[in-house]
Amino acid sequence: MTYVPLELTDLALAAVLLIANGVVSFWFRLGLERSLAISALRMVLQLSVVALALRFIFALNSPLWTALFAVFMAVAAGYEVVSRQERRMGGWIATALGAGAPFFAGLLATLFATALVIGPDPWYAPRYVLPIFGMMLGNALSGTSLVLDSMTSASVRERAAIEARLALGAGRYEAFDGVLRRALTTGLMPIVTAMATTGVVALPGMMTGQILAGIDPVSAAKYQVMIMFLIAGATGAAVVAAGLGSVLLLTDERYRLRVDRLSPKQT
Structure with a gap:
């Protein structure tokens, strides 16, 4: 058995659920839309950098x-x-x-x-x-x-x-x-x-x-x-x-x- 690789389009599709959270925040006037967006962007950037760093360290x-x-x-x-x-x-x-x-x-x-x-x-x-x-x-x-x-x-x-x-x-x-x-x-x-x-x-x-x-x-x-x-x-x-x-x-x-x-x- 092997894993199913994910493409960028798959990640974009999964992000729809995060957008739904933003809609909920806007609908109920929670004011969390900006925080959700920044947190999600920060997570993606951090994981991307860590993944590249780990690939480099694993190779060494x-x-x-x-x-x-x-x-x-x-x-x-x-x-x-x-x-x-x-x-x-x-x-x-x-x-x-x-x-x-x-x-x-x-x-x-x-x-x-x-x-x-x-x-x-x-x-x-x-x-x-x-x-x-x-x-x-x-x-x-x-x-x-x-x-x-x-x-x-x-x-x-x-x-x-x-x-x-x-x-x-x-x-x-x-x-x-x-x-x-x-x-x-x-x-x-x-x-x-x-x-x-x-x-x-x-x-x-x-x-x-x-x-x-x-x-x-x-x-x-x-x-x-x-x-x-x-x-x-x-x-x-x-x-x-x-x-x-x-x-x-x-x-x-x-x-x-x-x-x-x-x-x-x-x-």
């Missing part, structure tokens, strides 16, 4: 170019994490936490998959490393964003309670215990929900793509199970790192709550 099969592209993805992820926060923590350390947590969690999960689970030859083959790393990074990014947003919002909302615990001699993690647990739960909930609904409610993108490319559904399902396990591990590691790191950033060496390090709420 170089660990250096693979690593450089992975770092580029991590930098973009860090920007997305920071931009999604309602109350941003200032300083380069906060940015490093937002980028570093998903990067290192995704990197560990990717290396585990390529070196031990899949075992391609060579183990750093970009055809395997970069797609897997992209999935790990994207999901870890979402968990990190949710944790940081939950931590910063709760530190302002529950400021009096946290400061009272600190004043009574509680350690920083003890004072943030309830806030941290809720934030970790929030960060892990998307992957928990995804695992619970995968296969019954929806077929994941990776499995669907493999089936459309002619892969046996059973083999595609095996790969999807592996990926979901890896995503769960990467997300969990990133969420915990972001949660613990945010407690350090929201307090100082004298165990004082430092909400002054947060920017005003983004509107």
Whole structure:
């Protein structure tokens, strides 16, 4: 079996559905027509550039170019994490936490998959490393964003309670215990929900793509199970790192709550 190639006319036909969304926005006066058009154009341009870059990197099969592209993805992820926060923590350390947590969690999960689970030859083959790393990074990014947003919002909302615990001699993690647990739960909930609904409610993108490319559904399902396990591990590691790191950033060496390090709420 082989996949059915798509032509530009096929993509233009699929875009009719996007135009329908624009018509809905115009009809109900939602004002989203411009946003839909810009988002769609941005997606097409980004995917086109990435596709050409991946073709170049796959042809080289170089660990250096693979690593450089992975770092580029991590930098973009860090920007997305920071931009999604309602109350941003200032300083380069906060940015490093937002980028570093998903990067290192995704990197560990990717290396585990390529070196031990899949075992391609060579183990750093970009055809395997970069797609897997992209999935790990994207999901870890979402968990990190949710944790940081939950931590910063709760530190302002529950400021009096946290400061009272600190004043009574509680350690920083003890004072943030309830806030941290809720934030970790929030960060892990998307992957928990995804695992619970995968296969019954929806077929994941990776499995669907493999089936459309002619892969046996059973083999595609095996790969999807592996990926979901890896995503769960990467997300969990990133969420915990972001949660613990945010407690350090929201307090100082004298165990004082430092909400002054947060920017005003983004509107």
